[in-house]
Amino acid sequence: MASCVVTTSSFCTVSDSSIRLKSSKLVHLQRRRSLGSRGGLKVEAYYGLKTPPYPLDALEPYMSQRTLEVHWGKHHRGYVDNLNKQLGKDDKLYGYTMEELIKATYNNGNPLPEFNNAAQVYNHDFFWESMQPGGGDMPQKGVLEQIEKDFGSFTNFREKFTNAALTQFGSGWVWLVLKREERRLEVVKTSNAINPLVWDDIVCERVSLIFSCYKVMFPLDHMYFCCCCLQPIISLDVWEHSYYIDYKNERGKYINTFLNHLVSWNAAMSRMARAEAFVNLGEPNIPIA
Amino acid sequence: SIIKEMAASSAVTADYVLKPPPYSLDALEPFMSRQTLEFHWGKHHRAYVDNLKKQVLGSDLEGKTLDHIILNTYNNGDLLPAFNNAAQAWNHEFFWESMKPGGGGKPSGELLALLERDFTSYEKFYDEFNAAAATQFGAGWAWLAYADNKLKVMKTPNAVNPLVLGSFPLLTIDVWEHAYYLDFQNRRPDYIKTFMNNLVSWEAVSSRLHAAKAASSSSA
Numbered sequence: 001m002a003s004c005v006v007t008t009s010s011f012c013t014v015s016d017s018s019i020r021l022k023s024s025k026l027v028h029l030q031r032r033r034s035l036g037s038r039g040g041l042k043v044e045a046y047y048g049l050k051t052p053p054y055p056l057d058a059l060e061p062y063m064s065q066r067t068l069e070v071h072w073g074k075h076h077r078g079y080v081d082n083l084n085k086q087l088g089k090d091d092k093l094y095g096y097t098m099e100e101l102i103k104a105t106y107n108n109g110n111p112l113p114e115f116n117n118a119a120q121v122y123n124h125d126f127f128w129e130s131m132q133p134g135g136g137d138m139p140q141k142g143v144l145e146q147i148e149k150d151f152g153s154f155t156n157f158r159e160k161f162t163n164a165a166l167t168q169f170g171s172g173w174v175w176l177v178l179k180r181e182e183r184r185l186e187v188v189k190t191s192n193a194i195n196p197l198v199w200d201d202i203v204c205e206r207v208s209l210i211f212s213c214y215k216v217m218f219p220l221d222h223m224y225f226c227c228c229c230l231q232p233i234i235s236l237d238v239w240e241h242s243y244y245i246d247y248k249n250e251r252g253k254y255i256n257t258f259l260n261h262l263v264s265w266n267a268a269m270s271r272m273a274r275a276e277a278f279v280n281l282g283e284p285n286i287p288i289a
Numbered sequence: 290s291i292i293k294e295m296a297a298s299s300a301v302t303a304d305y306v307l308k309p310p311p312y313s314l315d316a317l318e319p320f321m322s323r324q325t326l327e328f329h330w331g332k333h334h335r336a337y338v339d340n341l342k343k344q345v346l347g348s349d350l351e352g353k354t355l356d357h358i359i360l361n362t363y364n365n366g367d368l369l370p371a372f373n374n375a376a377q378a379w380n381h382e383f384f385w386e387s388m389k390p391g392g393g394g395k396p397s398g399e400l401l402a403l404l405e406r407d408f409t410s411y412e413k414f415y416d417e418f419n420a421a422a423a424t425q426f427g428a429g430w431a432w433l434a435y436a437d438n439k440l441k442v443m444k445t446p447n448a449v450n451p452l453v454l455g456s457f458p459l460l461t462i463d464v465w466e467h468a469y470y471l472d473f474q475n476r477r478p479d480y481i482k483t484f485m486n487n488l489v490s491w492e493a494v495s496s497r498l499h500a501a502k503a504a505s506s507s508s509a
Contacts, residue, residue, distance in 0.1 A: 074475040116426055169373050170428035170447040170465075192427035239427070240466035241475065249332040249467065 046084040047098065047121060049077050052128035059133060062261040067245045075241055076124040083117035098122050099197055106198040119193035123173060123235065126195075130234045132264035139265035143272060150185040157187070158259055161236075164189040165255045168238050176234040176268070178275050185233065196230035231275040233268045305345075305355065305378065307338045310385035317390060320487040325471045333467055334381040341374035355379055356452065363453035376448035380430060383450075384463050389490035396491035400498065407440040415485060417442045418462075422481045425464050433460040433494065435501045457501035460494045 052072060057065035087093055093114060096104060102122055105115035138144060138154060151157035157176075165174040168189040175188050177196050188196060236258055243254035310330060315323035341358075345351045350358050350371055359379055362372035395401065395411050408414035414433075421444040422431035429446040436456035443451055451458045462468075462484050469480035 070474050078475070172427075240470060244466060244470040245474075248328050248471075249336070 046087060047080055049080045050125050050128075052131075054133050059131060059262060062246075062257045063131070064246050067242070070245065071237075071242055072124070072128065076121070079117045079120040079124065083114060083121055086114045086117060102195070102197050103200070116193045119195055119198075122197070123193065123195055123237070126232060127173075127235050127237050129267050130236070130264055131258070131262040132266060135264045136259060136261040137265070139268060141269075143265055143269050146185055146272065157185075160187045161259070162252075162255050165236055165238050166252060171239040174236045174238060175230075175232050177230040177232055178272060180229055180231055180275060183276075186230075188230070195235075196232050200229045231271065233271050233275075234263055236263075305338055305342050307335050308382050308385075310388075312390055317388060317488060320393075320483050321388070322472050325468075328471065329463075329468060330381070330385065334378070337374045337377040337381065341371065341378055344371050344374055359450075359452060363449075373448045376450055376453075379452075380448065380450055380461065380463070383458060384430075384461050386493050387460050387462070387490055388484070388488040389492070392490045393485060393487040394489075396494070398495075400491060400495050403440055403498070414440075414442070419478075419481055419485065422462050422464050423478055428465040431462050431464060432456075432458055434458050435498060438505070457497070457504070459497045459501065460489065 049072075052068065056068035056072070059068065093101060093104065098118065098121070101118045102115070105112040105118055107115070139147065144154065147154055147157050151160060161174060161176065164187050168174060168191070170191065172189060172191040173195065175190065175196055177186055177188055178184070179186055190196065236255065238251065238255075243251060247254040247257075307330075310326065314326040314330070317326065345353070345358065348371075350362075353361075355375055355378060358371055358375040362369035362375060364372075396404065401411060404411050404414045408417060418431060418433065421442050425431060425444040425446065427446060429444060430450065432443045432445065432451050434441055434443050434451040434456040436451075440459070441456070443454070443456065445451070445454070450461075462481065464477065464481075469477060473480040473483075
């Protein structure tokens, strides 16, 4: 995750050194700018391009280095750069975590211009981390049990996931999500930049405070500290740019290869563990400073 | 209705046929590669036609013309199942016929005069068309269209086209990524520029405009 909010009582690990840390409270701030020649500090909100957790050729031969170079190096980078340009225009969207920014700019279905870029930055970070070299195959233990419980069988889950990916017309994404309240997994598909976070109407402010403390305990997972109704567990990019170089029009082959060789059930496991940990802990009762 | 007349006179065949482009698959080189045509026409367009045939077989749409299917499955945006395949079959045939070898550049005569009337200048039209094509987020199309005796630029998502929005299509550029990925990868602006400078068939646009005007006046 490429942005984070630092509170006065916790700290945050950052994996992308191009991010500037901002101090802020978890409320919508009026940004103070020091202008003029007194050498005042011009603080900006911006997000960084996080690298995938493996080298660009690590997913060969299933997803080529060339694809990673263009998909991550051009498309994903483009979303980050364009988001930063948009945010540089004024400061009304400063002070948000990425999840908050997505929800704020989704604007209940009447998206602001920043939404597409913000959501696509999140979506691509999430996607790279949904894959690993030597991925695919079967999940283990808790994840497999949950899948079997909620889909009947792993085969049935594969079928549902594949069908959703094949029938997402135009550009979009397919997700395995955990419905937190019902505690069940589901497959959903979204169009263009939309992701399951926008269907959540819980305000995350108070909870973000907690999770900034949890970041110490779960340093790899600072991206997913979210009180979402639909917690994303795995995603697959079905925009044509994600498979055209390697598979051209054969989206079915791409989906199959993703499931057989790329999907990271390890990532799924840690995301589920965190989502369930939150579910089990319930909403914490913490006074805000 | 006037829209049905427009659709019928648009010169896109009503049969569910994969019509080849009016030039060989390598004729648009180097601006649009043969490989692109082989995949874009030979796989994507072909699949829309084949899947449409399968979809309407045995349904009450069987035997209906392509434009009938498109207009009746758009359903005010709440798309019925056959819409995507039908509209994409139509859109792609229209797209191939919007291009020609040695195409592009500035039109002349009546068409130029109308562009200058409705956009102030060809350059302004170029910029507007360019912007529409560049900013259609996700998959879709950009169009020059005709309605109420005026030319206008439109952009549509996925399979939607001006027919279902009450306008007569005159020119289109496919901005689904499959249209430019082999030749341009992520560089959609370069693809659009190349299309405008080197591929547009203004002859096709002119004859469609003629048909549009005829259809408008006969329905008036």
